[in-house]
Amino acid sequence: MSKDFYKVLGLNKNATPDEIKKAYRKMALQYHPDKNKEPGAEDKFKNVSEAYDVLSDPEKRKTYDRIGSSQKLPFKNRHADFYDPFTAFSNPKGYSRVWFTENSRSGPSSSSTFSFETDDPFRIFERFFGTNNPFQAFDSELENHISIFDTPQLHFTSFPSTSKKRRFRQQAPTYKTLEITLEDILNGVTKKMKVVSKVYDDDGVEFKENERILEIKVRPGVRNDSQIVFPKAGNKMPGESCQADIIFILHEKPHPLFIRQGTWGQDLKYVAKVSLKEALCGVAISVPLLEGNGQTYRLEVSNKVLHTKSEIRITGKGLPYSTDSTTNFNSNSKKELDKRGDIIVIFDIIFPEMLSQNSKKKLNMALP
Structure with missing residues (x-):
């Protein structure tokens, strides 16, 4: 036949x-x-x-x-x-x-x-x-x-299959970068982002595009490169049993005044420019605060000589502490700590480009 x-x-x-x-x-x-x-x-x-x-x-x-x-x-x-x-x-x-x-x-x-x-x-x-x-x-x-x-x-x-167990396959997560500012980290912020996911049917031939707005809640004190996970909000490709997770990686924008540092990223480094005279004889400077609106902290230095390795801490004016590097959006691990880090003031001493002979003589006599 x-x-x-x-x-x-x-x-x-x-x-x-x-x-x-x-x-x-x-x-x-x-x-x-x-x-x-x-x-x-x-x-x-x-x-x-x-x-x-x-x-x-x-x-x-x-x-x-x-x-x-x-x-x-x-x-x-x-x-x-x-x-x-x-x-x-x-x-x-x-x-x-x-x-x-x-x-x-x-x-x-x-x-x-x-x-x-x-x-x-x-x-x-x-x-x-x-x-x-x-x-x-x-x-x-x-x-x-x-x-x-x-x-x-x-x-x-x-x-x-004749196996008695089942293992679900899920596509690897989709990673997206979300830029945040130090002000966002200080106060916490909710950002909205539109995502479009492609979801195939069980035959793996037809698909539909799902559009949704995700609310990304950034808690105070979150660390740079932290991750916020939206489970099963991404693509479902042929061969996968469920949609992939979408993971937002928080990327901290450079700040014009502060550099974040510290074990948990709780401290802010601020560089104050002072003249050689101010470094030697004392100075009063206004240190800007991250809260904005023109708020400053008056720092007076009169009882010490400043040098390039000098540091002065302004206690409790930094960022909130954070102990989590990864946040699951659907979890309850969003506890915010009230304790804040410090602003660490370091000094950039500006030396004069020229000195007269008379000034040199006076300095030579005055300095040990």
Whole structure:
């Protein structure tokens, strides 16, 4: 009997190219020898591959439709000879040749011979899926289905598994950068960001785009490079059981006046410029505060000589303390501590470009 390639793939003769691909995708994964050890599975895998190789090629399919499957009769009864292509799987190249001989209407003495090669089923599988083993990323701890991750040639599909456990696959998180200022870190802030996620259906073919506005709540004292996680708010690609997480990485913008430092990022370094005279004789400076609105702290230095390594702390005027580097948006770990760090004032001493001889003499006499 001839092989009905349409029947092998569970299709009718009017099947579209997409339906042929979908049928092959499902059955090739179901009967692949690496996963299906049942008797006869490998033969079914070979038959499915042969059917796909013929029907997916427009010219081969046209020839097959005209000669190879017009009747459900043995080929010899239709004046055509059919040689099982899988008898050639043992050859070095892995190719099989299918021959069709058709007698013309003018009589048995006139005939046309058609032939085409079908490739090794494992090569067909590798061309289609982009890998010779799409199962390697998965273990046997799947319960009802084994999901195959999408490659450029592969859409999502699944096939039954006998394992009693199930492991859900989720795409790697999508990372986005969110810039924040020191003022945001001082007071906390809520930022809104529009995200568009692409969500494929279970067949891995159709998808829809979901647009939503995420409210990103940045708590006071949050550290640079902290992460805020929105679970299952990202893309769901073919082969994945749920949407990916979106993770916002907080990036601290440089500030024109302060540099953040300290173990928890609670302190602010401020550089005050003073003249050599002020460094030696004393100075009163106004240190700006992060609260803004022109607020300053008056710092008087009169009882000490300032030098380039001098530091003076203004207690409690820095940033709030933070002990978490990662925040899960749906968790309750958003406790804010009232304690604040310090402003650390260091000094940039400006030396005069020139001194008169008289000034030098006076300094020479005054300085130890």
